[in-house]
Every structure is written in structure tokens, then in C-alpha cells.
Amino acid sequence: MSIVQQTGAAGFLACFETLKDALPGDPVVREKAAAAFRLLGLPGGTSARRSEAWKYTSLRPVAETAFMTPVVSGFDVDLSASTASFSRFAENPVFGPLPRPDRDPMVALNTMLAEDGAILRVPAGVDAGIVRIDSHGNGSHALHPRHAVHLGPGATLVLLEIATGTGGYLHNAVTEIAIGAGAHLTHIRLQDESRDAFHFATIYADVAEGGTYDGFSLVLGGRIARTEIHVGLTGKNAVAHMNGAQLLTGTQHADFSSIVRHAAPNCTSRQTVKNVLNGRSRGVFQGRIEVARDAQKTDGYQMNQALLLSPDAEIDSKPELEIFADDVKCSHGATVGELDAEQLFYLRSRGVPENEARAMLVRAFLTEALDLVTNDAIRSMLGEKIDLWWERQAA
Amino acid sequence: MLEIRGLAASIGDKLILRGIDLNVPDGEVHAIMGPNGSGKSTLGYVLSGRDDFTVTGGSVLYNGLDLLDMAPEARAAAGVFLAFQAPIELPGVNNANFLRTALNAIRRAHGESELDAVQFLKLARAETKRLAMPDDMLKRNVNVGFSGGEKKRNEVLQMALLRPSLAILDETDSGLDIDALKIVADGVNALRSPTFSALVITHHQRLLDHLVPNRVHVLAGGRIIRSGGPELARELEKSGYAGVLAEAA
Amino acid sequence: MSTTTEALDTINSGYKWGFETDIEMDLAPKGLNEDIIRLISARKEEPEWMLEGRLKAFSQWQKMAEPVWARVDHPPIDYQDLHYYAAPKKKPGPKSLDEVDPELLKMYEKLGIPLKERAILAGVEADPDERPQIAVDAVFDSVSVATTFRESLAKVGVIFCPISEAVRDHPDLVRQYLGTVVPVADNYFSALNAAVFTDGSFCYIPKGVRCPMELSTYFRINARNTGQFERTLIIAEAGAHVSYLEGCTAPQRDENQLHAAVVELIAMDDATIKYSTVQNWYPGDENGRGGIYNFVTKRGACRGARSKISWTQVETGSAITWKYPSCVLIGEDSVGEFYSVAVTTHHQQADTGTKMIHIGKGSRSTIVSKGISAGKSNNTYRGLVRMLPSATGARNHTQCDSLLIGDQCGAHTVPYIESRNPSAKVEHEATTSKIDEEKLFYCRQRGLSEEDAVNLIVNGFCKEVLKELPMEFAVEAQKLLAVSLEGSVG
Numbered sequence A: 001m002s003i004v005q006q007t008g009a010a011g012f013l014a015c016f017e018t019l020k021d022a023l024p025g026d027p028v029v030r031e032k033a034a035a036a037f038r039l040l041g042l043p044g045g046t047s048a049r050r051s052e053a054w055k056y057t058s059l060r061p062v063a064e065t066a067f068m069t070p071v072v073s074g075f076d077v078d079l080s081a082s083t084a085s086f087s088r089f090a091e092n093p094v095f096g097p098l099p100r101p102d103r104d105p106m107v108a109l110n111t112m113l114a115e116d117g118a119i120l121r122v123p124a125g126v127d128a129g130i131v132r133i134d135s136h137g138n139g140s141h142a143l144h145p146r147h148a149v150h151l152g153p154g155a156t157l158v159l160l161e162i163a164t165g166t167g168g169y170l171h172n173a174v175t176e177i178a179i180g181a182g183a184h185l186t187h188i189r190l191q192d193e194s195r196d197a198f199h200f201a202t203i204y205a206d207v208a209e210g211g212t213y214d215g216f217s218l219v220l221g222g223r224i225a226r227t228e229i230h231v232g233l234t235g236k237n238a239v240a241h242m243n244g245a246q247l248l249t250g251t252q253h254a255d256f257s258s259i260v261r262h263a264a265p266n267c268t269s270r271q272t273v274k275n276v277l278n279g280r281s282r283g284v285f286q287g288r289i290e291v292a293r294d295a296q297k298t299d300g301y302q303m304n305q306a307l308l309l310s311p312d313a314e315i316d317s318k319p320e321l322e323i324f325a326d327d328v329k330c331s332h333g334a335t336v337g338e339l340d341a342e343q344l345f346y347l348r349s350r351g352v353p354e355n356e357a358r359a360m361l362v363r364a365f366l367t368e369a370l371d372l373v374t375n376d377a378i379r380s381m382l383g384e385k386i387d388l389w390w391e392r393q394a395a
Numbered sequence B: 001m002l003e004i005r006g007l008a009a010s011i012g013d014k015l016i017l018r019g020i021d022l023n024v025p026d027g028e029v030h031a032i033m034g035p036n037g038s039g040k041s042t043l044g045y046v047l048s049g050r051d052d053f054t055v056t057g058g059s060v061l062y063n064g065l066d067l068l069d070m071a072p073e074a075r076a077a078a079g080v081f082l083a084f085q086a087p088i089e090l091p092g093v094n095n096a097n098f099l100r101t102a103l104n105a106i107r108r109a110h111g112e113s114e115l116d117a118v119q120f121l122k123l124a125r126a127e128t129k130r131l132a133m134p135d136d137m138l139k140r141n142v143n144v145g146f147s148g149g150e151k152k153r154n155e156v157l158q159m160a161l162l163r164p165s166l167a168i169l170d171e172t173d174s175g176l177d178i179d180a181l182k183i184v185a186d187g188v189n190a191l192r193s194p195t196f197s198a199l200v201i202t203h204h205q206r207l208l209d210h211l212v213p214n215r216v217h218v219l220a221g222g223r224i225i226r227s228g229g230p231e232l233a234r235e236l237e238k239s240g241y242a243g244v245l246a247e248a249a
Numbered sequence C: 001m002s003t004t005t006e007a008l009d010t011i012n013s014g015y016k017w018g019f020e021t022d023i024e025m026d027l028a029p030k031g032l033n034e035d036i037i038r039l040i041s042a043r044k045e046e047p048e049w050m051l052e053g054r055l056k057a058f059s060q061w062q063k064m065a066e067p068v069w070a071r072v073d074h075p076p077i078d079y080q081d082l083h084y085y086a087a088p089k090k091k092p093g094p095k096s097l098d099e100v101d102p103e104l105l106k107m108y109e110k111l112g113i114p115l116k117e118r119a120i121l122a123g124v125e126a127d128p129d130e131r132p133q134i135a136v137d138a139v140f141d142s143v144s145v146a147t148t149f150r151e152s153l154a155k156v157g158v159i160f161c162p163i164s165e166a167v168r169d170h171p172d173l174v175r176q177y178l179g180t181v182v183p184v185a186d187n188y189f190s191a192l193n194a195a196v197f198t199d200g201s202f203c204y205i206p207k208g209v210r211c212p213m214e215l216s217t218y219f220r221i222n223a224r225n226t227g228q229f230e231r232t233l234i235i236a237e238a239g240a241h242v243s244y245l246e247g248c249t250a251p252q253r254d255e256n257q258l259h260a261a262v263v264e265l266i267a268m269d270d271a272t273i274k275y276s277t278v279q280n281w282y283p284g285d286e287n288g289r290g291g292i293y294n295f296v297t298k299r300g301a302c303r304g305a306r307s308k309i310s311w312t313q314v315e316t317g318s319a320i321t322w323k324y325p326s327c328v329l330i331g332e333d334s335v336g337e338f339y340s341v342a343v344t345t346h347h348q349q350a351d352t353g354t355k356m357i358h359i360g361k362g363s364r365s366t367i368v369s370k371g372i373s374a375g376k377s378n379n380t381y382r383g384l385v386r387m388l389p390s391a392t393g394a395r396n397h398t399q400c401d402s403l404l405i406g407d408q409c410g411a412h413t414v415p416y417i418e419s420r421n422p423s424a425k426v427e428h429e430a431t432t433s434k435i436d437e438e439k440l441f442y443c444r445q446r447g448l449s450e451e452d453a454v455n456l457i458v459n460g461f462c463k464e465v466l467k468e469l470p471m472e473f474a475v476e477a478q479k480l481l482a483v484s485l486e487g488s489v490g
């Protein structure tokens, strides 16, 4: 069974009305989310409300598409290299406390319509290896997976998510992550969706004392895409890394937005996000470091850089600091420009042909972000994706 | 090797080289001296094809090739090497990888087979050793975090590996300790052959003691105002540019 | 710490510009409506076109809503509970200083404004004749009361007069330029200003003229429940140079007062305008009672090639500051600069920064912002750098530093960077940190008191900005920083 929707927010709401009795989980949460979504709408789409969080990304094309809501899960979980316990949201439909459907429109939409998702649990002290989740979008399907990851104290997990597909589908995932004291999650995401697809991934992570959220997203695909990461450092000495690279071309639009909230003392956050923009693409970076009054000895650093490879590309960048504690060390840097002419000349004067020199410099530009991926196999897999992307640009 | 005729070049509206005539025969080393801002580095850049500078007149023949017509990498492939006065940093670009890419590009241009990583490393290690440089220089990013002297040594390492036939050394001796100075000189002397020439830009006699140039030229105000033998450098070291400048005026 | 409370006592009585001047006032009734606007226009003896413009602005304003995006928080402003016109009773526009109300002159003396001819040559110790001369326009509530040096300026063709006078005497210039940089409907406060502005300065520097002296305006809000809405327009024709200084103070009062100014600068080919502000409106007391709401729109248009507009501001006053002196860089190779020190203490809120809009080829901009937060204050830098597709080879460099003194304040940085030209280069850096304990200790070990040490460090922190101020102002600004931060350490 699948439902062909009308367009716009109304289409999703109507779809909810039809499906709601069959959807798993607390109906009150769903109704609330629907009410919020009715209010918030699709930013820049049907709703005329201006929202600072969606300043640079308009969902008009999403609003203008008629999606089909299929009853398929749309993802596979590979546990062959992991001891994590796995269950499905469809069977265990718990909406956790972190996501904010009241505030974030795509999360409201997900909460309203989520049917399935992967729930991963790692018990205390266990190193559960690598879990891989592959999602596949198709045709004009709309998918709203609801994932959850729970790491017990001292647990370790590498989660690799790869999103691919064919067609003009909507992939609107919400992932809720709870990292226990001293636990460590490495969260690598490869967003390699179809160039016609809409991709939204909203991640909420809570990191307890001494825990680490180490995230990296490589964004290559999608027509309109947004990676939105909220990390709360709620225990002392917690650490967050929210790194990423976006390589865009054609008319792609990709938005990387993150908020790290330092709510406890002595926490560290690090962020390096790179945009390489070709064609008529548009990259967006919004990153906020929030430091609460009690979060003394906070160490926050954020760097975002964009390389414009074409006269028609555009970058919009908004790195933000919001600081209420005094004993902090927070900084950010942003640069925008093209390849450095002097570096290019240096390479060419050594005999490196121009094209190769450009490739080297683009790769070097990305290396700073990519090197932050500590798993060698995953890093080289991502590196190959980047090289492939560059070859396609040159061709 | 190199025949420069009436070379004029400007940046923006500013004319910097105002007609340079210079002949460097095969196998010779020529020194270029001159006051700060006289255009020495500019000459190096123009010869290696930096496009911020506009050549407004003159010609440059290099082994019969019209140098000014060629892309920077083509000049490099043809054997022109510029050791930069201020070598640029390339964050994220591994030194070994960079050198291998450059070397292979030049080898390709010469119809030679490319070196694989192992072959290259063997060669590069041998050179670093010969130049008494630490091995980890190859592992680091190009010039990033290098001290002033290390950057210069890295330029010499590149020269040794790429084996140019025309080396332009722009104040490669500045900022070097005494041992390193000797290494630079040895590096150049090792390349010396009837098919190798060098233009050595310097402010000091020290390097020339080791290199013994065939000719010394004084560049001032974008022109060569005086040329002579090795003794000219010694004379300048003693009495400065005032005399030469007055004479030329 | 006891030093804190002691020092708080000093600052409580410490706003030394907080006196009230007893002058007979001509006060319009409270409230805002078309009649009030007609009254303002009539009092100013304005031509019909001015009145029409005001009424149009008023009707636009009525359709607009107060902006909410700034990080400032205040009870709703009752725009009907304000006087929109207040003037000293003495006939405005005195022929000479002798005609000015002596009370006024006394007040300016108290403010330290060197208004009288001799005193203009600021600074006492140096030989006055060697001091640069400063022409002063003094704006008291709604009217300009005295403008000095007009004759000597007129000799070189520089017009420097109250804008109300310019409307009458130079209507063509005013009509040609007024509202062209900040359109009426640009924002809520600019529309309000266009409807009710009462006075401000007008400067016109003709082609090729280097203004022979600094031009300066002192603004003073005196009357109770009065809004001050001044309007400044500066035009530098091709090749002209001018440096303009602006200072502001207000009496200490328990209620909040509104100040909504609009400043427009226009620079043609090769012209330079340097605009410096030391803003020291009453900031309210240590409990956040009273103080000025300072909602200001300042914008300069670099219309000509190689034109340059440089904003320097030291913001220590006001309960709330909402201010973004900006540059629209239209001309090729035009230059925009923004140097800012913003200090907030007690319950002050500042949301300030700049916009650099790069349109012209090779245009360049520099932003240096230093924010210092103490007490329970909030200090926000908000800035936009936009590179349009035409801005080939444009450059921006932004350095944005915040210093926190005490753990009850907030420091926020909100830059927006938008680029649509690959050859344009933007570099942005921001840091937030607390005052360096080690530096403090070092200074104290050398015998400085904690407060002196803080001053020293704060001054060092602000140096890049302070050095952009004209000499006389820089000294005043340094003193002001020290006074503002008194009692903030501990």
C-alpha cells in the first residue's frame, strides 16, 4: 500500500490523517507534532514565516513536489562487524526526549510520519565495533526514518551511515543519540543521494560526562540537503566533534547547520567544515557554539571554509558564538575564496600541470577535514569518493 | 642557455623591469645583485611564468624555446626551476606526494616512465640524506611550520630531485646557517655541467665564495646597470651600491 | 569582593554627565500623530516637500513592526508617551555665541565640550594655536543650538550647519541626497526618524576640498520623556576629505528615553569620510533602571571609485544599543572600514556591528570589533559581509574579539558571510575569552592596582580601534573606558 500525496505541507498533513491509526507509537506525540508542523510549515515553502534557522535554505521545491508515502523501511542494517543490539522503531516505537518537533519543522514532520528506524544499543563497557546503515531512496517516495543510538557508560561504537538512491525522493531522518559517561560514538555519514533527491538529517546527541560524540559528514548528493546536528554536552569533560565536507555542483543546495550546547564545565567542541562549490551550487554553513553560565572552562573552536570553483556558486556562512560563561576559550574562523593563486603557481613552477595542481589543492583543502576521520578504512573510502567527485568535475 | 632581450614587465600600472638584457651561456653561473626592490625577484617570477606580471616588451629564449609563451609547468618540464625567495606554504599537501607529482609530471613530459611511491621514496631519501636534511621533512606538509632555513633547504631538495637545467635561486642563501649555506652551494655545484646554468640572486658574498660565478650583474631600477667578473661582488660587498648607482646615473 | 561594592558605589554616582540643565523649554505635547508632525515641520519652517515626505514616512511607519531579531530585550515602547519636539525657549539659530542661553553654554562646559572659540582648541596644556581646530555643532534635544566656525568653513566652500537650516538654505542638495542611502522604509526606526526628525548636522564638502578642520556634533538629550531623532547627512564630492566626530550624553533619569537617529554618508570618486563616534548616552543605573534606548541607522555609500568611508565607534553608553554603521561599496576599489569598541556593564544590552556590501570591483573592507562585557550585560556583535557577483577581486577581513569580565554577562558573535564571487576573498576570525589572569597578575606584581591592571589590559585589547580615533577623542575614549569598567573586576 502506498499513498500519493498532494503537494505542500497540506499533503503531509493529509497523509498523516489517513495513516495515523496505523502508525506505531504514542498518538499524542504524533498529534502534537502534526499541530507543530501545521504551524511551522515547510520553511520558505508554503509558510511565509521567516525563520532564522532556515534563513538560507528554502524548501519551496519540497513543497512543490507530490511525494508518495510507501510502507517500506528503506534501509538495511549491517551488523556483521558489530555486537550492538538492534531493534526496529516499527516494533519498539519510542520517541525520545531530545528531538524538538515543537521547534524544528522537519523533525515535526518526521515525528508525525515516522514508521520505522534502527535502534542500536551498546551495553556499558562494550566495544561494539562497526554498524553500517544503508538507506535507499526511490522514485518519489517520502521516507521519515527514526533512528536511535544508546551507548552505555564506557561503550564504544562506530556508526557508518550511507545514504544513496535513485529518483526525486524525500529522505527525512531523525536520529537521537545518547552517549553515556565515558562512552565514545564515531558517527560517519556519507550522503551520496541521487542528485534529484531531498535529504534532511536531523541529529540530536546528548553526551554525558567524559563521553565523546565524534561526527563527520561527507555531503555529495541531493538537490536540496540539510544536515542539522544538535549536540548537548551535559556532563563534565564531554567532547563533541562535528566535522564535515560538502562537495556540490550543478544546482545543488546543501546546508550544514549545527548547534553545540556546552551545558557543563570543562567540555570541548571542535568543528571543521569545508565547502567546495562548483557549477551553480549553493553551500550553507550555520554553526553555533552556545556556552551556558555554568559551563566554565569551555574550549570551543570552529572553522569553516569555502572554496568557490565557479563564478556562479554561492556560499552563505554564519558561524555564531553565544557565550554566558566567562572562563572560556572560544573562537571561530571562516574563509571564503577561490584556490590560492600563489599556491597554484608554486605547484606549476615545479612542473605540476594546472589541472593536477588544482586537484591537489582541492584535495589538500579537504584533507584538513577528512583527516579528522580516525578510522583508516572509512577515511580512505571517503577519500576515494572525493577523488571520484573531482574526476567527474574535470570530465 | 638563456638569452634575455629588452625584457620589460609590470604589475598593475607599475613598471618594474625596464629592459633587461642578459645572456647566460651553457654551463655558467651568473650572480644577480642589487638593492631591495630593484626587481630581482620579479625577474625570477617573469622567467618562470607568474601571471600577475605582465610582460610589456622584450623576449626570452631558453635553449631556443620562446620561454614567455609557455605555461609555468611547461617551463618547469623544460628544465626551468625557481627557488622562491619566500617559499609558499601548502597546508594539506604532503611534501613527498607533492615532490613525486612534480617529478613524475616532468618525467612524463620527457617521455620517461613515472616513479612509483617506493622508487620515489628511495630517491628522495637519498637526496635528503645527501643534503643532510631530516627524513621527516618528506612526511610533513609542504613548507608548513618549516623554519625560514628549512623552507630554503626544502627548495634545494626540490631542485636536487627535479634536476633542472636552469636554476634561478632567489636569495636561497638568506636565513641559512653556515652549514646549510654549504649544502646549498654543494647542491648547485653537484648539478654543474655543460648543460646546466644558474642565475643566483643574492645580497651576500658568502654564497658566491662557494659557487664562484662566471659573471656578476647589478640590477637597479629594473635595469642591469653593471656587469663584471666575480670581483664585482667583492667590490660591492665592500663599498655598497652607491658608487655603481652614481656611475650609472 | 568588597572592592566591587565600593566601586559600584562610585559608578552609581559615576555617570558624571548625568546632570540636568534648567532651561525653559518649548515642548510639544506627548504623542505621535500627523498634527505633531505638522507642528515639527512648522517649527522648523520647512518647505512643503519636507512635510509631505514626513507624512509619507509616518504612514509607512504605521504599517511597520518593531524589529525583533536583535538580541535585546525591553518592555514595549509606548510611542504615544513621548515628546517629539523639545527646544530651548530662546529663539533657535543664534547669530553668535552671545545670543546662546548662558545656561546652555554652562552645560556644554560641564560636558567638557569646548564650545567657545578659545576652548575649541581642545586641551589646556598645549599651545592652543598649534592645536587642530574643530568646528562644533551642538544639538540640544530637538534643535541645533550653536554651530561654530561656519564662516571660515564657508570660505573653502564647506557647508556645515544644522540640517533644519540646510532644508531651508540648501534645499536642492538636501532633496538630492536625503534618504538615498537609508530609504525611509529601510527599517522601523528609520521610518520613524524620517517622520519626526528634528535636527542634526548637514555637511557638504565640495569637489577637491580637504576640510580644513574636524567637524563635530555633540548631542544631548535633556528634556524628560523626550525622544531624540536626529538626522545627519554628509556628502563628500569627488576628491573631498572630511573627518567628522560625534559625541552624545544624556542626564541620569529613571525612565528610558528613546534615541533613533539616522546618519547618511555619501562619498564620490576619491572622497574620504571618516566618521567617529563616542557614544556615552546614560546607560541606566546598576539595576538596569533608566537609560537611553539607542536605535540608530548609520550607513554610508561609497558611490565613487576609490572612495572611502571609515566608521569608528566607542560605545559605552545607552541601556540598549541597536546600531550597525554600514558601507555600501559601489565604486570600484572603494574602501569600507568599521572599527568598534562596545562596552557593556550592569544591565546594558548592545547589539551592534556592521554591514559591508561589496558591489564594486576591487572593493575592500576591514572590520575590527572589540566587545567587552561586564556585570549582567549582554554584548552582541552582529555583522554582514556580502560579496555580490560584480565584486570581482573584493576583499574583506574581519576580526571580532570579545572579552568577558565576570560570570554574569554574555558575549555573542553573529556574523553573516555571503559570497557570490569566487575571486572575492573573505576572512573572518572571532575569539571570546576572559581577561587573562596571567596578564592581570603580571601587572599587579609590578605594583598596579587590579583596576589599573584591567584598564591597561582593556586598553591594549581596544588599541587597534582607539588608534583610529582623532587624538582628542582617543584620550576621551580611554578615560571613558576606564570609568565604564570601574568596579567590574573582582
Ligand SMILES: Nc1ncnc2c1ncn2[C@@H]1O[C@H](COP(=O)(O)OP(=O)(O)OP(=O)(O)O)[C@@H](O)[C@H]1O
Pocket: B011, B014, B016, B034, B035, B036, B037, B038, B039, B040, B041, B042, B043, B052, B085
Ligand atoms: N604584487 C605586487 N604589487 C605591487 N608591487 C609589487 C608587487 N610585487 C613586487 N612589487 C614591487 O616591485 C618592485 C620590485 O620587487 P622585487 O620583489 O622584484 O624586488 P627585489 O629586487 O627582489 O627586492 P629584494 O632584494 O628586497 O628581494 C618593488 O618595488 C616591489 O614593491
Ligand SMILES: [Mg+2]
Pocket: B040, B041, B042, B085, B170
Ligand atoms: Mg627579492
